[in-house]
Structure formats: C-alpha cells, structure tokens
Amino acid sequence: MTGFERRREEAEMHLRMQLMKEMSAVMQRTGLPPMIVMREAVRAIGVIYRETADAHQGPGSCSCGWQPQEAADLDYLGRALLEASRQPRRRDLGAMQVLGTA
Ligand SMILES: [Zn+2]
Structure with missing residues (x-):
C-alpha cells in the first residue's frame, strides 16, 4: 500500500466515524428521520x-x-456517493461500535 493510499484510508475511516457519530447525535436530538439528516450532511459537503x-x-x-x-x-x-452507497455492506468494527452506542 502506498503512503498516499494509507493516508487516504485513514482519512476515510476518521471521517466515517465522525460523521456517523454526529449524524446519530443529530437524529437523537432533533428526532429527524435518517434521510433528512443524510441529505443535510450531503448538502453540507x-x-x-x-x-x-x-x-x-x-x-x-x-x-x-x-x-x-x-x-x-x-x-x-x-x-x-453512488459507488459508496451501492457497495455491499461491510462488517466494519469502527462503524459498528459507533452505531452500538447511538
Ligand atoms: Zn489549497
């Protein structure tokens, strides 16, 4: 794995965990449904x-x-967005841990 690819994967994992944590907190706090919160996250990007x-x-x-x-x-x-959304679900420990505490 190249240095670039390793840094890209670190960035991906960090952002996924942070976004999952923040979006879970927003859904709990606001009571808004997942698609509304996800749309706002995409709009923020x-x-x-x-x-x-x-x-x-x-x-x-x-x-x-x-x-x-x-x-x-x-x-x-x-x-x-399309490629990541259509990926087969991966058993990802980091994301699962965040979901488990939501
Ligand atoms: Zn610049």
Whole structure:
C-alpha cells in the first residue's frame, strides 16, 4: 500500500466515524428521520466544496496548487456517493461500535 493510499484510508475511516457519530447525535436530538439528516450532511459537503473552491480562485487564493474544475469535480463527488452507497455492506468494527452506542 502506498503512503498516499494509507493516508487516504485513514482519512476515510476518521471521517466515517465522525460523521456517523454526529449524524446519530443529530437524529437523537432533533428526532429527524435518517434521510433528512443524510441529505443535510450531503448538502453540507456541497457547501464545503463551494467554499473550498472559492478559496482557490481569484486574488488572495490558496497557494497549494489545486485548481477547481466545477463540472468534473461535482461529477467525481457524485460518482463517489453512488459507488459508496451501492457497495455491499461491510462488517466494519469502527462503524459498528459507533452505531452500538447511538
Ligand atoms: Zn489549497
């Protein structure tokens, strides 16, 4: 496994556990159904994309070198949502532990 792939997997696991924890807390606190809370989480990602892309364009923009390409970027993110959602369920200890405490 490359260093990049290891860091990507660490990021994925961290974000999944945090999002599961936060979404479970929001559902308990608000009583909102899962699909509403998941839609808001996806919308939050969209807003974060917009803000991050804006911070990489124009005067005073971030100097890391990323150049947003909105159509391709949004297609990439949309495909990631579909691919992850259609995966066969994995027995994932981290996520199961968070669910068990919800
Ligand atoms: Zn940057």
